[in-house]
Amino acid sequence: MKNKLKVLRAMNDWSQAELGQHLDVSRQAVNAIETGKYDPSLPLAFKIARLFGMPIEEVFDDEFDGGNDG
Amino acid sequence: MYQFLFPNGDIRKLTASFVCSNKKEANMRSTTGILDKVLILPAIASIMMIADTANDTASFSDGSPALVVAIIAATVVFALLAIVATKIDRRCAEDYAYQIVANAALIGLTTTVLINMVWLFALTFGSGLPTPSGQMMTGILTLSWCIGYYWYRFRGLQS
Numbered sequence: 600m601k602n603k604l605k606v607l608r609a610m611n612d613w614s615q616a617e618l619g620q621h622l623d624v625s626r627q628a629v630n631a632i633e634t635g636k637y638d639p640s641l642p643l644a645f646k647i648a649r650l651f652g653m654p655i656e657e658v659f660d661d662e663f664d665g666g667n668d669g
Numbered sequence: 670m671y672q673f674l675f676p677n678g679d680i681r682k683l684t685a686s687f688v689c690s691n692k693k694e695a696n697m698r699s700t701t702g703i704l705d706k707v708l709i710l711p712a713i714a715s716i717m718m719i720a721d722t723a724n725d726t727a728s729f730s731d732g733s734p735a736l737v738v739a740i741i742a743a744t745v746v747f748a749l750l751a752i753v754a755t756k757i758d759r760r761c762a763e764d765y766a767y768q769i770v771a772n773a774a775l776i777g778l779t780t781t782v783l784i785n786m787v788w789l790f791a792l793t794f795g796s797g798l799p800t801p802s803g804q805m806m807t808g809i810l811t812l813s814w815c816i817g818y819y820w821y822r823f824r825g826l827q828s
Contacts, residue, residue: 623763624763624764624765625765625766627765628763628764628765631826634825636824636825637765637825637826638827
């Protein structure tokens, strides 16, 4: 799942550790989400969306193409 | 595009969509509905393995089921304790760490079962290997769990 976390973090001029503090997770967890190594749980995804004041689907892209696979 | 060589010599090409389409994947995906039924088999097999090994011990060669019952009861008790401990662990650990540890545990379990199977198979055919000890199996389980942890830690949970 793709996400805009790195961009949003940069816009707020936060380090990964600072963002981690806001979300109550480790710097490693923030790094793993940004690099696509880990898809956050639903509560954490909502927390991220709320922190940046955006709808969850604007932060995360599940790359779903609408199911037109013939 | 994948190429498959069939036993009769035919080479057939299959597109990647064969394995990648969401619908097909969904059909092949194991669900709890399937696992509910399938996991009964290893549960029965495990009880039979415990019973078989327990009856091999000299002091219980009379076929007394006491040891078997004791081992199974202890397994149930310790499993329940582990469930409680895991619940605390899940609350204390962040989701990312917990997911890595849980996925790594699955690697550890699978590796241990596979090594045990191969080992017992080799023993059957007189390979000269020593009988695997509990300590050795615990070592294999822990090592494969650690390998799984570091794999998911550095390669990601989707790897």
